[in-house]
Amino acid sequence: MPAPGAPPATAAPxxxxxxxxxxxxxLPAGQALDSRAAAQLLRLRADERVLVSxxxxxxxxxxxxxxxxxxxxxxxxxxxxxxxxxxxARAALTEGRVLQTSAYFTLPASGxxxxxxxxxxxxxxxxxxxxxKLPYDAVAAGLLDGGRHGDLDVGLIAGGLxxxxxxxxxxxxxPPLRSRQTRLRWVALTAPPGEAPALERFTVAExxxxxxxxxxxxxxxxxxxxxxxxxxxxxxxxxxxxxxxLDGIRLGPAAPGSWPRTSGDGELPPVVGAxxxxxxxxxxxxxxxARVSGRLAPLWEALEERPGFTRQWLALVQRVRxxxxxxxxxxxxxxVEPAP
Amino acid sequence: xxxxxxxxxxGTGRSVTSANLAYQRALTGDHVAYVDFDFGSxxxxxxxxxxxxxxxxxxxxxxxxxxxxxxxxxxxxxxxHTEHPVLRARQNQSGRLVLYPGDAGGGEFATGEEALExxxxxxxxxxxxxDLVMVDLSxxxxxxxxxxxxxxxxxxxRHVSYRWLVFHRWTRQHVIAAAGLVHKENGILxxxxxxxxxxxxxxxxxxxxxxxxxxxxxxMWAQGSPAQAAWMQSCNRALRRLASxxxxxDSVVLGTVPLEPILQWREQLITEEDVxxxxxxxxxxxxxxxxxxxxxxxxxxxxxx
Numbered sequence: 001m002p003a004p005g006a007p008p009a010t011a012a013p014x015x016x017x018x019x020x021x022x023x024x025x026x027l028p029a030g031q032a033l034d035s036r037a038a039a040q041l042l043r044l045r046a047d048e049r050v051l052v053s054x055x056x057x058x059x060x061x062x063x064x065x066x067x068x069x070x071x072x073x074x075x076x077x078x079x080x081x082x083x084x085x086x087x088x089a090r091a092a093l094t095e096g097r098v099l100q101t102s103a104y105f106t107l108p109a110s111g112x113x114x115x116x117x118x119x120x121x122x123x124x125x126x127x128x129x130x131x132x133k134l135p136y137d138a139v140a141a142g143l144l145d146g147g148r149h150g151d152l153d154v155g156l157i158a159g160g161l162x163x164x165x166x167x168x169x170x171x172x173x174x175p176p177l178r179s180r181q182t183r184l185r186w187v188a189l190t191a192p193p194g195e196a197p198a199l200e201r202f203t204v205a206e207x208x209x210x211x212x213x214x215x216x217x218x219x220x221x222x223x224x225x226x227x228x229x230x231x232x233x234x235x236x237x238x239x240x241x242x243x244x245x246l247d248g249i250r251l252g253p254a255a256p257g258s259w260p261r262t263s264g265d266g267e268l269p270p271v272v273g274a275x276x277x278x279x280x281x282x283x284x285x286x287x288x289x290a291r292v293s294g295r296l297a298p299l300w301e302a303l304e305e306r307p308g309f310t311r312q313w314l315a316l317v318q319r320v321r322x323x324x325x326x327x328x329x330x331x332x333x334x335x336v337e338p339a340p
Numbered sequence: 341x342x343x344x345x346x347x348x349x350x351g352t353g354r355s356v357t358s359a360n361l362a363y364q365r366a367l368t369g370d371h372v373a374y375v376d377f378d379f380g381s382x383x384x385x386x387x388x389x390x391x392x393x394x395x396x397x398x399x400x401x402x403x404x405x406x407x408x409x410x411x412x413x414x415x416x417x418x419x420x421h422t423e424h425p426v427l428r429a430r431q432n433q434s435g436r437l438v439l440y441p442g443d444a445g446g447g448e449f450a451t452g453e454e455a456l457e458x459x460x461x462x463x464x465x466x467x468x469x470x471d472l473v474m475v476d477l478s479x480x481x482x483x484x485x486x487x488x489x490x491x492x493x494x495x496x497x498r499h500v501s502y503r504w505l506v507f508h509r510w511t512r513q514h515v516i517a518a519a520g521l522v523h524k525e526n527g528i529l530x531x532x533x534x535x536x537x538x539x540x541x542x543x544x545x546x547x548x549x550x551x552x553x554x555x556x557x558x559x560m561w562a563q564g565s566p567a568q569a570a571w572m573q574s575c576n577r578a579l580r581r582l583a584s585x586x587x588x589x590d591s592v593v594l595g596t597v598p599l600e601p602i603l604q605w606r607e608q609l610i611t612e613e614d615v616x617x618x619x620x621x622x623x624x625x626x627x628x629x630x631x632x633x634x635x636x637x638x639x640x641x642x643x644x645x
Contacts, residue, residue, distance in 0.1 A: 028468055159411055163461055167496070174499045175468045178371070207417075250369065250433070 013108040015127075016136045018188040018222040019143045020104030021155040022233040023162045025181040026241070030174040032096035032281070035060065041170050042091055044161075056290050058095050064088040064223075066125050067103075067157050070115070073130065074147025075138040083107070085121045085128030087154055088223075089161050092230060095285055099165065100234060103157040104226040109134055126222055128152070140187045144211045155183060177277035178248075179241045180208060184233035188214035188225050199299045202232070210236055214299070224293040231292050231300075235309055238285055242278060242316045249274045249323070272327050275320050283320065286313050342463060342473045342502040343636060344488055346528065348517035350381075350479045353551035354507040356607040357597055357629070359387040362474045363427075363609050364633035366437040370471040374418075375440045375462075377484040378476050379403055382442035385416075387607050393421035394441060401443035405462065406455045406487075413462065415440050426611045435471065459491045467500050472636070481526060486535075489528065493536035503642065504528070504546040505594065510553040510579060519586035522546055544643050547594035549632060554599045555624075594641055595632035600625040 027033065033041060038060035039050040048063035066086040073081045089103040104126060111129035121129070147153060162181075191197065197216040205211050212229060249271050268276070288310065289297045303309050326334060345358035355378060366372040376384045382401075385394045397414035405413035418437040419430040466473045477484040492502050506528075508518035522528050522543075532542045554561070556572040564572075583589050602608065602621050610629060614621035635641040 026468070028464065156411055163411070166461065166464070167457070172499060173464055173496055178469060178471065180469050181465075248369075 013110050014190075015106045015218055015222075016109045016134060016190050017107040017140055018104065018216075018225050019107075019140070019154065020102060020186055020222075020226050020229060021158045022100055022102045022184045022186075022226075022229055023155075023158045023181055024098060024100045024184070024233045024237040025162070025166075026175050026177070026179045026281075027093065027097055027099045027171065028166065028173045028175045029171045030176060033093065033170070034058075034096060037170055038093045038096055041165065041168055042093060044091065053291075057285070057287055059291060060093045062091040064090045064125065065161070066122075068118070068121070069128060069152055071150065071152045072147075073107075073128075073134075073139050074142035074145070074151040074153075075135065076141035076145065077135070077138045079135055079138060081130050081132065081134065081139065083111075083128045083130045083152065084115050086125050087128065087157050088126035088226075089157050090226075091161060091165055094234060097281055098234060098237065098285060099162070100230055101158045101161040101165065102226050102230050102233075103154045103161070104222055104229075105154065106222045107134055107136070107139070109136070136189065140189055140213075143187050144185055144213065146185075155185065158183075176281050177241075177245065179244070182208050182210065182233065182237045182240060184210040184212060184229060184236065186212040186214065186225070186229045188216050188222075190218050191215045193217070197296055197299055199302045202303060216296070220293075220295060224296060228292050228296045228299060231289065232303070235286065235288055235313075238282060239309065239312060239316070242282055242313070242320075245274065245278045245282075246316060246319060269327050269331075271323055275323055278320055279324070283317055286310070286317075341471070341637060342467060342475060342492070342500060344475045344477055344502065344504045345507065346477045346485060346504060346521065347479050347507040348521035349508075349514060352479070352507045352509050352514065353597070353603065354479070355383045355476050356387055356603060357507060357549060357551050358474050358476050358505065359384055359607075360609055360629045361633045361636065362437065362472070363388075364630050365472050365636070366435045367431055368633075369433055369435050371435040371469070373438050373440060373466045373470040373473045375466065375473060375475040376402060376442040377488070378478050379442055379482070379484055380478060382444070383607060384439055384476065385441055387609060388416075388418045388437075388439055389422045389424035389427065389608075390416050390418060390439065391423070394444075397441050398444040401441050402462075403443040406458050408454060408458065413440050424609065424611075426613045427609070438470075440466075456487065456490050456494075459487050460494055460496055463488075463491055464496065464500065481521065481528075481531070485528065486531060489532045489537065490535045493532065502545060503636065505549050506546060506588075507549045507551050508588075510550050510596075512579065512582065515579060515583050515586060515588065518548060519583075519588045523587055547592055547641070548588050549594055550596040552599045552603070553596050558598070558624075560599070560601075594635050595628060597628045597632070598622065598624050 035052050035054065035058060039052050042050040042060050042062035044062045044065050051061045053059050066088055068086055070084045073083050075081060085105065087103050087105045089101060091101045093099050105128045106126060107128055107130060110133045111131055113132055197220065200215055201213040203211050212232060216225065289300050345354050347354040359374060362372045362374045374384055376382045385391060393416045400410045400414040402413050404410045416439040418439055419427065422428055475488060491497060506518050506522060508514040520527060529539060529543055533539050556569060556576055600622060610621045610626050615623050615626045
């Protein structure tokens with residue numbers, strides 16, 4: 001044991017940056033997977049068990065897989081900093097319905113000037129070490145903006161894992177509604193000692209890309225940060241998808257060939273046909289903070305305040321229910337001609 | 341739904357017509373992807389007027405994606421990036437219209453198991469995102485045709501509905517060539533069966549589109565002599581007989597696009613503006629395109645009702 005107060009012999013330089021990317025999509029299967037099937041889908045490694053929990057909702061998470069990397073880090077000022085280490089990636093399935101893959105790593109403030117033997121990197125999973133000193137502000141900005149071709153791209157690792165999972169024979173490739181994948185990129189900078197974790201920025205950058213910038217105390221594990229960002233990505237995807245379902249409904253007579261085209265709907269009015277999959281597959285999934293670690297849970301407050309995630313969700317859900325209620329009324333009483 | 345646009349020869353108006361069909365469907369509110377599998381001569385960017393958005397996608401197009409050089413192919417939101425003044429003012433309630441461009445320099449390439457898997461990944465993803473996925477295939481019995489035949493025969497794609505459109509011009513040689521593309525020894529049907537398709541199902545999913553068809557009754561020919569008119573009428577009758585003998589008669593035709601002067605000059609989208617305001621395009625052309633676009637998903641035209 002080291003003497004009290006003395007640094008341990010193998011003291012790693014302190015972590016100054018954590019980052020990751022989350023891909024979120026609807027599981028392309030006609031029926032949601034039950035917990036056994038979820039465990040089967042998420043068994044990425046034979047030697048480690050899948051975490052499955054049923055409270056407060058059905059949730060499965062794969063063991064972490066590691067990907068070795070040795071490439072330049074993206075940076076906002078064009079500096080080329082080579083970095084070596086491993087990126088962790090994992091997959092999660094919520095209520096057997098929403099599939100997410102998430103890749104992440106942390107960066108220490110500095111590393112040795114030359115590459116070390118692989119074994120040294122493998123003993124510290126999900127740490128990518130810069131060769132030399134890390135200009136962390138420029139790298140944080142570079143990570144959020146996405147780097148040049150050839151730079152370390154954690155999104156590729158998450159995307160590759162998602163592609164692999166989507167090919168799984170358990171999936172019948174019959175998604176019950178039309179939806180799009182979203183990507184959420186995040187970075188977490190270290191907060192000064194004594195400060196509470198903070199969500200500095202949440203942006204909807206493009207149609208499918210969101211970026212999150214956090215500032216958190218150094219001792220919060222990167223896996224917990226990835227867990228928070230998975231949760232943000234899941235709920236952002238739910239909002240995005242439900243908004244699009246409602247955007248797609250045409251009030252009034254339907255165009256032929258509109259989604260969904262399954263013949264099982266019989267003579268359902270088109271609005272009911274369009275909203276039904278949302279009721280069956282989406283509305284029960286809203287549960288912010290279900291699996292966010294205690295110290296990070298308060299970060300949700302910022303999003304609830306502005307833009308108000310849950311507020312928007314409740315308004316959308318109410319709109320779905322109002323439309324369905326309206327369509328329970330026979331058309332002859334429902335379709336009111338505007339008064340002249 | 342996936343729609344594969346094929347033709348035996350170049351110059352049949354396949355790309356320009358299928359792009360117009362994609363555009364018409366997007367106007368009706370469908371989310372539409374236009375996938376440029378015309379390896380070697382990608383033209384979609386010109387039709388949709390997105391030349392500058394195309395810059396920077398040269399090495400991230402579908403060709404590079406299928407070869408495994410990039411993990412996601414480039415895509416271009418047409419409403420946002422087009423330089424076409426009418427398209428820029430995206431119509432209210434229209435759906436998304438997204439182009440997946442080919443690579444600038446990509447030619448045909450050898451088929452492989454990995455390219456097939458990536459093709460299936462892509463088609464499944466697009467099918468879950470879009471109402472209609474229009475795939476423009478290189479002319480003839482090309483690699484692109486083989487690739488999508490193999491992909492749609494794959495068990496993973498068994499629940500994905502697909503339809504084929506075979507485009508041809510209204511001349512003797514084009515009628516024979518189009519029939520050959522489907523029915524001949526190494527045509528689409530035979531190759532499809534070899535890859536595991538059921539022949540009747542596949543054949544039931546193929547319809548023909550006659551493009552650039554001169555209408556003998558049209559005002560365009562009113563200046564001609566009576567002898568010319570009689571000759572055109574008899575030619576038209578002979579072609580109909582030929583088409584029917586070749587198993588591509590009226591019962592398997594989804595629609596006919598009249599000969600349109602502006603399409604002879606330039607591959608472009610026909611907008612309502614071109615017909616109503618500037619009157620450079622014929623009303624009949626636009627109506628034909630709207631009608632074929634509607635019939636794409638009307639089961640009555642696909643032997644299902």
